Amino acid sequence: MQRVLDTDIYALTDEGLSAGRTTIEVSDAMLKAGIKVLQYREKDKKAGAMLEECVALRRMTREAGCTFIVNDHIDIAMLVDADGVHVGQEDLPVEEVRRLIGPGKIIGLSTHSPEQCRDAIARGADYIGVGPIFATKTKKDVCAPVGYEYLEYVVKNHDIPHVAIGGIKLHNVADVVRHGARCCALVSEIVGADDIAGMVARLRAEIASAR
Ligand code: TZP
Numbered sequence: 001m002q003r004v005l006d007t008d009i010y011a012l013t014d015e016g017l018s019a020g021r022t023t024i025e026v027s028d029a030m031l032k033a034g035i036k037v038l039q040y041r042e043k044d045k046k047a048g049a050m051l052e053e054c055v056a057l058r059r060m061t062r063e064a065g066c067t068f069i070v071n072d073h074i075d076i077a078m079l080v081d082a083d084g085v086h087v088g089q090e091d092l093p094v095e096e097v098r099r100l101i102g103p104g105k106i107i108g109l110s111t112h113s114p115e116q117c118r119d120a121i122a123r124g125a126d127y128i129g130v131g132p133i134f135a136t137k138t139k140k141d142v143c144a145p146v147g148y149e150y151l152e153y154v155v156k157n158h159d160i161p162h163v164a165i166g167g168i169k170l171h172n173v174a175d176v177v178r179h180g181a182r183c184c185a186l187v188s189e190i191v192g193a194d195d196i197a198g199m200v201a202r203l204r205a206e207i208a209s210a211r
C-alpha cells in the first residue's frame with residue numbers, strides 16, 4: 001500500500017541543473033504545476049544558505065499542500081519542521097535518524113538491492129528510493145544502474161512505499177510505470193525544463209497512460 005508517497009511524481013531540487021534559475025524559483029514553478037512531494041537536495045551549498053532556502057520552501061510547500069523532505073541534513077529538516085528526511089546507505093542509520101526526528105516524521109532511504117530493501121523495512125524506513133533505474137549524471141557517487149529487476153522485486157514482494165529514481169525522463173517514464181513503479185522521482189528532466197509546468201503536465205499524462 002502506497003501511503004507516504006501517494007502521488008505520481010516526486011520532484012527534487014538541484015540548482016546546478018536549473019538552467020540559471022534559483023532553486024526557489026524552480027520550486028515555485030514545480031509547486032504551481034501541482035507537485036505534491038518535494039525533496040530539497042542541494043549538495044554544494046553551505047548550511048546557512050540551505051537553512052534560509054528551506055525556511056522559504058517549508059512555507060511554500062505548506063501553502064501548496066506539498067510534502068517537504070530534506071536530503072541528508074537532519075538538523076535543517078528539524079529546524080524548519082520539514083515532513084521528513086531522505087538518507088542514503090552511508091548516512092546515519094535509520095534508527096538513529098528516527099531518534100532525532102521522532103515518530104511522526106517521514107524517513108526515506110535510498111536502496112539498490114533486495115537486501116537493502118529488507119534492511120530498510122526492518123529498520124523502520126517509511127519509504128525507499130529504488131534505483132538508479134538508468135544511468136544518470138545527476139548523482140556523483142552513484143552506483144551502477146539496477147535496471148527493472150530490482151524495481152520488480154520491490155513491487156512484487158513488499159508493501160513499503162517506494163519511489164523509482166535515476167535517469168527517468170519523459171521518454172521512459174511510462175515504461176518505468178509499466179514495470180510497477182508507483183511513484184517516479186526526477187531531477188534533471190524537471191528542474192532543467194524550460195517550461196516546468198508543461199513538463200510536469202506531460203509527465204503526468206505519460207504516467208496516467210501507463211497505469
Ligand atoms: N539517487 C539515485 S539516482 C539520483 C539520485 C538522487 C539522481 C537522479 O537524477 P536524474 O536527473 O533524474 O537522473
Ligand code: MG
Nearest residue numbers: 072087088091
Ligand atoms: Mg545522503
